[in-house]
Amino acid sequence: MMKVDSKEKILLVGFPSNGLVGMFSISYLIHHLKMNKIDEIQVKDIPPTVFVEDGKILAPIRAYSQNNLFVIVSDVPLDQFLAIEFVQAIHKFCKKYQIKKIIIVSGMETIHNQIKTPKIYGLSTHISIDEILSKNQIPKFLDGSIFGIDAVFISVFKKTKIPLLFLYAECNPYFPDPVASIAAITTLAKVLDVKINTTDIQKKIEHLRIQHRNLMEETTQTLRQQQEKHTRNPQIYR
Amino acid sequence: MKNSNFEMNLFPLLVNPYFDDVENRAMTPLSHLREFNTSWELYFDLPLVDKKDIKISFNENMVSVEAKLKETYFEEKGKILKFEYFKKSLSIPGKINDKKIKAKFQNGVLKIKIPKKITYQAIKID
Helix, strand or coil: CCCCCCCCCEEEEECCCHHHHHHHHHHHHHHHCCCEEEEECCCCCCCCCCEEECCEEECCEEEEEECCEEEEEECCCCCHHHHHHHHHHHHHHHHHCCCCEEEEEEEEECCCCCCCCCCEEEEECCHHHHHHHHHCCCCECCCCCCCCHHHHHHHHHHCCCCCEEEEEEEECCCCCCHHHHHHHHHHHHHHHCCCCCCHHHHHCHHHHHHHCHHHHHHHHHHHHHHHHHCCCCCCCCC | CCCCCCCCCCHHHHCCCCCCECCCCEECCCEEEEECCCEEEEEEECCCEEEEEEEEEEECCEEEEEEEEEEEEEEEECEEEEEEEEEEEEECCCCECCCCCEEEEECCEEEEEEEECCCCCCCCCC
């Protein structure tokens, strides 16, 4: 079993967003590192949903861990109203488990719809974790607008002592994008200093795109509602 | 999360807003329409498809896409469902110039560029 040897407690978060990049990446990591489920995250007003897998009842937002690495994954898209509750629940989780750093993997729409090798950009709330970007040669997200759940995360954690880093993978925002997720996983592996073999996800790229089309559609509708209520440009790197 | 094989969550299997045509083994692909000043761009996500197996047809402002899958796709929704095609029809919200439509298929994404039919009428300024 691959082990993450981090000296401080790190939390990774993934939820359905552009191209389902965050959810794909974090789910793959949970699978690959064989992480153990430790908690379920309760978010008020979330539509009542539970999943049953092999007879086990699972909440839609779950926490996993292995040594000092913690992961929270949501299987449901969160609109801007649920986002506030969700981020507050994450903050509570950070206090409970004494998390020192948060990394969120997400997708970022690009003007180039068909990119062979998606780039990763970083955006941090505290200068203290900018070192991660320079050390791993991750360019900074310099210009653009961020709305919805990502904006809530940034606003909330900027005011706390817990630094937060967004890793944005260039992606097709409207279709499930496992290729962008592989780029995100590879970068995440560098940041965490752990070897992650992406062969499993590479083999299933086309099947994953079909399998997740319904969730992608729901996510797009959620993001579109947020975008319509927003007056500025959509999330795009210019 | 199954340990033996990489599977994602169950959520996509539980909700199906698309109403796939199970009887005819046809799935509804994801699509996205973008509007520009002089054209629309219509995208279809068609994984597991070869370019030669895609049929695109137009009827007035209705676009239909049918594509045969390279292999049968199985989906478990209480019972095992089998799919062999993608099929979807969409209407374009305006008049189209159907003589200049172009299509491109790359990395499993079909892009159809549809020029708008623009007719001008001079308006006299008083």
